[in-house]
Amino acid sequence: MVSRGSRRAFLRTAGVGLAGSSSLLITACGGGSAVTKKLADEESITLATRASDIEILNDVLDLEHAAVAAYTAGIPLLSGHAQDAGAQFLGQELSHVKALTGAVTGAGGKPNRPRARYDLGNPRGQAEVLAMLDATEEALVDIYLDAIPKLSPGWLRAAVASILANEAQHISVLRAARGLAPAPSAFLTVNE
Amino acid sequence: MTDDLAATATASPVAAGPDGATRRELVRSTVAAGAAAAVASVVPSLGPSTALAAPVGDIAVLALALRAEQVIVYAYERVLASGIVASPAARVLTLFLAQEHEHVDALTVNLVRLGGAVPSPPSDLAEFEVELRELGVKRSPVGLRNERESVSFLVRLEMAVATVYHFVIDQLADDKLIQTAAQIMANEGQHAAVLHELVSPGNVRRAVPSAFVGGVK
Secondary structure (H helix, E strand, O other): OOHHHHHHHHHHHHOOOHHHHHHHHHHHHOOHHHHHHHHHHHHOOOHHHHHHHHHHHHHHHHHHHHHHHHHHHHHHHOOHHHHHHHHHHHHHHHHHHHHHHHHHHHOOOOOOOOOOOOOOOOOOHHHHHHHHHHHHHHHHHHHHHHHHHHOOOHHHHHHHHHHHHHHHHHHHHHHHHOOOOOOOOOOOOOOO | OOOOHHHHHHHOOOOOOOOHHHHHHHHHHHHOOOHHHHHHHOOOOOOHHHHOOOOOOHHHHHHHHHHHHHHHHHHHHHHHHHOOOOOOHHHHHHHHHHHHHHHHHHHHHHHHHOOOOOOOOOOOHHHHHHHHHHOOOOOOOOOOOOHHHHHHHHHHHHHHHHHHHHHHHHHOOOHHHHHHHHHHHHHHHHHHHHHHHHHOOOOHHHHOOOOOOOOOO
């Protein structure tokens, strides 16, 4: 069983829940039999696919752990609106970690743990911390854009894309705080 | 954008984009989270019973995304033309309208390469309002009284379009199209955050309220 468990675990914590998706299918065809059929389809995902998804999810989980470390270290050096934003975004990164951890576990994998320490450089003052956080978010966007097409079940791609879009929002706020254009490109890239 | 998508056209189960009569049905169904069956219902090669097992086809899914983009372009144009929104907000809206046009262009190019029919944008206010309701946006642009209401209206529409992309990314088969859709979805999320900031400056909890953007709640 690949996706049932991972899907439930991921979407439960993501708030884009299985309940929502189940009702999607029930709405679509008027009954629970469609849900059963959908889940049966997911059963057919191969073991190779599962291993690939677990590896990909663990890769992004590693960077999410790094983002949590970056915000945790950076927030005390921020003030005012920037500090409020940092606290809000830290909470959201923790939600991403929880969701991804659930997905890996649900797929039968072992979720990567945070490292004992991260090299965050030596940012001094708000401007340097914001730049460090922006760089961290851009690294996240980079790995998400690479990962999303490689994930197998469509629902998992979509759920991970919902995280990507949130990281993009973080970038907009951080860029605005740095005096930069918050959304300079119609197609989010890491080179913004 | 991709240059080699034409090669995937023959692999698509959809021979042509859905006709105009099914457009409202498509968008409504997407937002109501019944989109897979709805798209299949307008694609002759896929019956409702198979919709849940098979991808609905990149052509139909791209057409759905394009329609959502056409609606949001119409919305930005209407709000800007009303003169209600002044600078600096008007400059932001003008930039975002240009970005929405870029999304339309990219989706159109890919849809045409796949052999799909390009849907017509809303032709008048009445059609636009129907499309809005089907995207789940109940507020009409008619009667927007000030800048705050106008920008809030666009925020709601941006989030509705992000939800469409959530479905689109779920359904697309082509890797490059998936990545492009993800890039666009992320940009729509940025638009919503920046527009929120215009309405409630400094309130990041409103600007970026959720760790997950565009999912069916």
